[in-house]
Amino acid sequence: MADQDSVVEEIAKLNVDQLRQVKEQVESELSVLQDSLVNIRTAATRFEMASKALNTLSLQPAGKKMLVPLTASLYAAGTLTNPESILVDVGTGYYIEKSLPEGNDYCERKIKFLKANHDKLVEVAGSKQNTAEQVAMVLQAKMRQSSTTTEP
């Protein structure tokens, strides 16, 4: 690839110290990308769980007795009034009332969106990984060179 060749040239021009700096920088960028990938996967899993919860909700009849969470450890007895409509948190403090199929649709849309981002990130991480490996190789070669030239 023409891009990779020019990158290799640039790397070859750097001395050992600069190479070490570049290697550290690329590795830290790579670690940030990995974290983002994990976050995306977590978010996608949460949406899938929400979708499953919706399916369970759709099976419940109106008037069914349920426990309503008031805090993390306190529940109150209640009845399911309307299993047809749900409130969806869309961000920045906005909630939209939707029907069950619309809610499922929303979850699916979000999951698709997250998958697309995930795949894009995997590509970027892959090319960063290549760059890191190349920098490491050139660094090793230079270090071997300088150790042989400094011997009396």
Place this chain on the structure above:
Amino acid sequence: MASMKELQQQLEAKAARLAAIQKDIGKNHQVRRQYTIQHGENEMVQKELELLEEDANVFKLIGPVLVKQDLAEAKANVNKRIEYILAELRRMEGTLKTLEEQQRNSQEEVMKLQQRIQLAQTGKAKS
């Protein structure tokens, strides 16, 4: 010729200024990242609102209260917020460019001072 001590003091002052500029650049990056994230979130909300029919119910969480909102009003609010964020981002980009230029100038000054100090030291060593 300025004495060694004066040169060292100048170098310290210039180096401190360079460090302050770099700190500002770091802060600029951080704030810009925040704004970019908010922009993304607001865009998603905007898209969701667009998909709604006119009679859909929209609520806004204000403190602990869910308040019913008019769909048109909600859309207008989100749009205004997006515009505001975009304006802020543009402003920060301008500030960043100015800061980067200041950083370059400051780095040059520090390098020049370092060279002068080196020359003065070698001059002293010879004599």
